[in-house]
Amino acid sequence: MxxxxxxxxxxxxxxxxxxxxxxxxxxxxxxxxxxxxxxxxxxxxxxxxxxxxxxxxxxxxxxxxxxxxxxxxxxxxxxxxxxxxxxxxxxxxxxxxxPERRLERLRDMVRRWAGQGRSRAEVLAELNRLLRADLIGGTITHHELKATIQYCLQLFSTPSEERVESR
Missing domain, CATH: 3.90.1150 (Aspartate Aminotransferase, domain 1)
Incomplete structure (x- = not known):
C-alpha cells in the first residue's frame, strides 16, 4: 500500500x-x-x-x-x-x-409485515427471532428490540388502512 x-x-x-x-x-x-x-x-x-x-x-x-x-x-x-x-x-x-439505519430497517420490516396482513403477535415473534439470530450483524440488540416493539405497538394501534402509509 x-x-x-x-x-x-x-x-x-x-x-x-x-x-x-x-x-x-x-x-x-x-x-x-x-x-x-x-x-x-x-x-x-x-x-x-x-x-x-x-x-x-x-x-x-x-x-x-x-x-x-x-x-x-x-x-x-x-x-x-x-x-x-x-x-x-x-x-x-x-x-x-x-444504529439509526438499523432501526429504520427494523421499522421498514415491521411495516412490510403489517402490510402483508401479519398479526401483532406474528410480528413480535419475528422480532424475537431476530434477537436470537446466529449472524452477529443480522441479530438485534435489546435496545433495538425495545424500540421496535414500541414502534410495532404504535403501528398496530392505528387503523389498518393507515398502517401502510405510516412512517
Missing part, C-alpha cells in the same frame, strides 16, 4: 475500534483491496456492516495514490477530498448513523 492509504488505514483502525464487531453497529469490519490501472495505483477500503435481517451494507473509500484523492462512497452519496482527516470525518459520520 502507498503512503496515503497506509495513513488512512492507520487512522481508520483507531477511529473505528470502538464500533468494530458490535451488534449495534452491524458487526462493523473492513477489508482492503488494491489494483493498478496503467501507471495509477488504487486502494479500496470497504467498511462493511449488516442491518437486521442479514442485509449487508457497505461504505467505501477509494484512494487514488497517483492523484492523492480519497473518494468516500455511502450509497448514492460520493465525496472527494485530498485530506485524510476529512475522509475520516466522512466515515465516522456515516458509522455513527448505523
Amino acid at each position: 502507498g503512503t496515503l492509504a497506509e495513513e488512512l488505514q492507520k487512522q481508520l483502525v483507531a477511529t473505528l475500534a470502538p464500533y468494530m464487531g458490535k451488534v449495534s453497529f452491524g458487526n462493523l469490519r473492513f477489508q482492503t483491496s488494491e489494483w493498478t490501472e496503467g501507471d495509477r495505483h488504487y486502494v479500496n477500503i470497504a467498511i462493511v456492516y449488516e442491518t437486521p435481517g442479514s442485509s449487508t451494507n457497505q461504505l467505501n473509500i477509494t484512494i487514488d495514490e497517483s492523484e492523492g484523492i480519497l473518494t468516500f462512497i455511502d450509497g448514492e452519496a460520493e465525496r472527494r477530498t485530498g485530506d485524510v482527516n476529512e475522509a475520516i470525518r466522512f466515515v465516522e459520520e456515516a458509522v455513527r448513523s448505523i
